[in-house]
Amino acid sequence: MGRWEPNARERLEQAALELYREHGFEQTTVKEIAKRAGLTERTFFRHFADKREVLFPHASPLQEALVGAVDESPQSAAPMDSISAALQAAGALLMERRELARQRQVVIAANAELRERELIKLATLAAELAQALRRRGVADPAASLAAEVGIAVFKTAFERWTSEDGEQGLSQLVRAAFDELKAVTAGK
Amino acid sequence: MGRWEPNARERLEQAALELYREHGFEQTTVKEIAKRAGLTERTFFRHFADKREVLFPHASPLQEALVGAVDESPQSAAPMDSISAALQAAGALLMERRELARQRQVVIAANAELRERELIKLATLAAELAQALRRRGVADPAASLAAEVGIAVFKTAFERWTSEDGEQGLSQLVRAAFDELKAVTAGK
Numbered sequence: 083m084g085r086w087e088p089n090a091r092e093r094l095e096q097a098a099l100e101l102y103r104e105h106g107f108e109q110t111t112v113k114e115i116a117k118r119a120g121l122t123e124r125t126f127f128r129h130f131a132d133k134r135e136v137l138f139p140h141a142s143p144l145q146e147a148l149v150g151a152v153d154e155s156p157q158s159a160a161p162m163d164s165i166s167a168a169l170q171a172a173g174a175l176l177m178e179r180r181e182l183a184r185q186r187q188v189v190i191a192a193n194a195e196l197r198e199r200e201l202i203k204l205a206t207l208a209a210e211l212a213q214a215l216r217r218r219g220v221a222d223p224a225a226s227l228a229a230e231v232g233i234a235v236f237k238t239a240f241e242r243w244t245s246e247d248g249e250q251g252l253s254q255l256v257r258a259a260f261d262e263l264k265a266v267t268a269g270k
Numbered sequence: 271m272g273r274w275e276p277n278a279r280e281r282l283e284q285a286a287l288e289l290y291r292e293h294g295f296e297q298t299t300v301k302e303i304a305k306r307a308g309l310t311e312r313t314f315f316r317h318f319a320d321k322r323e324v325l326f327p328h329a330s331p332l333q334e335a336l337v338g339a340v341d342e343s344p345q346s347a348a349p350m351d352s353i354s355a356a357l358q359a360a361g362a363l364l365m366e367r368r369e370l371a372r373q374r375q376v377v378i379a380a381n382a383e384l385r386e387r388e389l390i391k392l393a394t395l396a397a398e399l400a401q402a403l404r405r406r407g408v409a410d411p412a413a414s415l416a417a418e419v420g421i422a423v424f425k426t427a428f429e430r431w432t433s434e435d436g437e438q439g440l441s442q443l444v445r446a447a448f449d450e451l452k453a454v455t456a457g458k
Contacts (some may be wrong), residue, residue, distance in 0.1 A: 155278075162455055231422045234418035237418055266412055266415060268351055
């Protein structure tokens, strides 16, 4: 119990995703997750408040990275370019986690409550990105619009990344989706 | 009870929105809504399945109008232009309902469960618009992207329409938001 548990968080995450897929999110208990990971329930609760937090971490590194990237983008950058660069950087962060992200999407798609939670997370992210743009002096409606549209673009790239077997990384797919946005918006 | 009740649906809707704002959505009962509208509970249930359906009608005329407008837009129209035209048409439909829409937004903003429901409604609408584009031969990712981005644009225009006192109608604000999208996407 007090002993050192290498990669405990990752092992718990992997075990949880496996069980959520095998038996459903509702049916899985923390006890089962800990057992599958070869760890104790106490260790689980050192890393996660409950089984939902495995899917929706409270302090998301992705969210911090995103807002930080907008804050630090060059003052000369156009709003949509700040958002695009931030989302590409976030995509690079997730690069190594494609298989986990894919499993997570399967679990979320199978449960209405989790789908709602995911939509709320994305809406919150859009609101925070809009706020980051306002801190840079971008006025509304441009700030809200660039943030909401940016998240919509990211969502389509993310869905592609977790559903296709292509070679492209999330960062590249985000970039491609912003290029595609320029094309469809220009009426091509 | 069996007598003719002029504008019963509108009266119930207005009474419900008033009560949701005054006492909160959770605290309001169907009995109170019917009483405020000067109608019976039986009449309420002829129009709405429950008190949530006042805010989220099962068969939304807006949704039907939107999907219909995409289906019927000229085959030559670019995907984003089909979506933009459909959302402008939907905006025109809502024109007379600004005060109700405004009250509805206040009620929804005050309740987490209703905010979730609203996000789900918008996500469903985006999925249906993407499907309508696919029926016209638009491939993915362009179809998903144009639909998701279109809904994001509509959301910002709708928020502006219900929060500001300007003279512009929703249809005009949707058009302006799509123009703004072109500007921010082109990097202005």
